Amino acid sequence: MPPSDRFVAETSFYVRYAETDAMGIVHHSVYIVYFEEARSHYSRALGASYADFERSGYWLTVAEVQARYAVPARYGQQLIARSWIEDLKSRAIVFGYEIVDQTSGVVHVTGRSHHICITHEGHVARIPDSWANAMRRGLPQQ
Amino acid sequence: MPPSDRFVAETSFYVRYAETDAMGIVHHSVYIVYFEEARSHYSRALGASYADFERSGYWLTVAEVQARYAVPARYGQQLIARSWIEDLKSRAIVFGYEIVDQTSGVVHVTGRSHHICITHEGHVARIPDSWANAMRRGLPQQ
Amino acid sequence: MPPSDRFVAETSFYVRYAETDAMGIVHHSVYIVYFEEARSHYSRALGASYADFERSGYWLTVAEVQARYAVPARYGQQLIARSWIEDLKSRAIVFGYEIVDQTSGVVHVTGRSHHICITHEGHVARIPDSWANAMRRGLPQQ
Amino acid sequence: MPPSDRFVAETSFYVRYAETDAMGIVHHSVYIVYFEEARSHYSRALGASYADFERSGYWLTVAEVQARYAVPARYGQQLIARSWIEDLKSRAIVFGYEIVDQTSGVVHVTGRSHHICITHEGHVARIPDSWANAMRRGLPQQ
Numbered sequence: 001m002p003p004s005d006r007f008v009a010e011t012s013f014y015v016r017y018a019e020t021d022a023m024g025i026v027h028h029s030v031y032i033v034y035f036e037e038a039r040s041h042y043s044r045a046l047g048a049s050y051a052d053f054e055r056s057g058y059w060l061t062v063a064e065v066q067a068r069y070a071v072p073a074r075y076g077q078q079l080i081a082r083s084w085i086e087d088l089k090s091r092a093i094v095f096g097y098e099i100v101d102q103t104s105g106v107v108h109v110t111g112r113s114h115h116i117c118i119t120h121e122g123h124v125a126r127i128p129d130s131w132a133n134a135m136r137r138g139l140p141q142q
Numbered sequence: 143m144p145p146s147d148r149f150v151a152e153t154s155f156y157v158r159y160a161e162t163d164a165m166g167i168v169h170h171s172v173y174i175v176y177f178e179e180a181r182s183h184y185s186r187a188l189g190a191s192y193a194d195f196e197r198s199g200y201w202l203t204v205a206e207v208q209a210r211y212a213v214p215a216r217y218g219q220q221l222i223a224r225s226w227i228e229d230l231k232s233r234a235i236v237f238g239y240e241i242v243d244q245t246s247g248v249v250h251v252t253g254r255s256h257h258i259c260i261t262h263e264g265h266v267a268r269i270p271d272s273w274a275n276a277m278r279r280g281l282p283q284q
Numbered sequence: 285m286p287p288s289d290r291f292v293a294e295t296s297f298y299v300r301y302a303e304t305d306a307m308g309i310v311h312h313s314v315y316i317v318y319f320e321e322a323r324s325h326y327s328r329a330l331g332a333s334y335a336d337f338e339r340s341g342y343w344l345t346v347a348e349v350q351a352r353y354a355v356p357a358r359y360g361q362q363l364i365a366r367s368w369i370e371d372l373k374s375r376a377i378v379f380g381y382e383i384v385d386q387t388s389g390v391v392h393v394t395g396r397s398h399h400i401c402i403t404h405e406g407h408v409a410r411i412p413d414s415w416a417n418a419m420r421r422g423l424p425q426q
Numbered sequence: 427m428p429p430s431d432r433f434v435a436e437t438s439f440y441v442r443y444a445e446t447d448a449m450g451i452v453h454h455s456v457y458i459v460y461f462e463e464a465r466s467h468y469s470r471a472l473g474a475s476y477a478d479f480e481r482s483g484y485w486l487t488v489a490e491v492q493a494r495y496a497v498p499a500r501y502g503q504q505l506i507a508r509s510w511i512e513d514l515k516s517r518a519i520v521f522g523y524e525i526v527d528q529t530s531g532v533v534h535v536t537g538r539s540h541h542i543c544i545t546h547e548g549h550v551a552r553i554p555d556s557w558a559n560a561m562r563r564g565l566p567q568q
Contacts, residue, residue: 016175016179016182017192017447018178018447021443021444021447021448022443022447022501025448028316029313030313032160032313033158033160036158036313037159040158040159050159050217050218054217054306059307061356062353063353064352065312065353066348066349068347069347069348074448075192075193075196075448159306160313163301164308164309164480166306170458171302171455171456171459174458206492206493207491208490208492208493209492211487211489211490211491297439298463301462302459316444320442320443324502328440334443334501360466
């Protein structure tokens, strides 16, 4: 369940046929891509483009991903991908995710990903202020 | 260029990070998936769900695909995928495609795909009337 | 680290260009596909085809996936995907994974996936004996 | 059919589950990735790594791709991807492809792709001699 004390970004899309597998359902690796797109949308929604973040010399590498599959989704369904920040440190971010059916609200998959900020040279780095401040706008304000 | 004498469906989406490659651009195979999603949207826009078409015992197999790459697209861009019917026969359909940037209108990729209607048992079949009629609504009316 | 008391399957392949992303590395979602192929190879190596398992009316659904990313892999590298069974129950299996560089042995990614056996009608079921026995051959013998 | 007067590279692999779709067959976009891997293997087989080519400051962009789908392939099949050079110009290459079943030899898909050599700055460029010479070794010798 997304937390109620912070910003939860939502983006909506149709399941593509190419995303299904021979079981007739969305392949489990595809939700990792949905998570990523949810994350992209999170920063977009707070006015901070991840593309700009990259162009400024940084990358948010993926250190860990976890997904729990509750109910399979199928071709043509309209899904909502929700994402929120679970934890924000000076050099790291944890995002949480929920993929639900737009019509019924059924929860298909939940997940979490851990990220570390690095420079394009590969050094661990502080998340630049401009971007960290944007992310912080999504967190509970003290 | 999409023809001006028939229905051209449009669907819009952001380029996902997973769709890029080490050249920093959308991988060329991904446009084939965009074409497919454009095709899905075409039938949706005419009130005929491809998911229902499948459930009624048919498949629209892909016999041929062609894509021309004009300008590379990048992560975060908002694209429009356009599709239209180039030819509709009793057992076959040809779709045309154009992938353009939503803001600038720059044409990134164009393409075409040939499809043949088969039953789930693998026999070539007439496209069922309900679906063919829906598709025909997108064609120039005599 | 793969356990030393049981069978560890190995399959080897080159990183494909399409599997890279704009960071110039293998996209993190792709390792989930490598895990799956490692799993496929595990049963192949024990003489039990997953394709046959499916044809006999069952599916091994994915209930959970976890991946830890240590070192990014790049286009053209030859990787080894290792997989082993961490736990085998009457209706469930847990697989462990390790993706390493074939030349240097560097560990790129480790992971784990939880699976539940269901019928094609969607009911949780005992893993059929023939397949369970084959899987058991990879476990420590009492 | 691959031409008999020149080098035809072959690489072999199993169809991955993630590559299938809800029709139970390999998704048509995946063959474009197989083509690419066949192309990678072509240069590897002639002792010229595409990764090195890229590192030397060039890219071989894709200008056009075409695929014809004859017979669908399925999960677990062992496929052979064949590739050869159809045409080699100072700034462009055309590759041909054939994807066949390793056991039966059945031809699943054939195709062709057109490539243009550019610098990392995006300018059309002569294919560097070292790489062009390697590619030429695969062509009929006058």
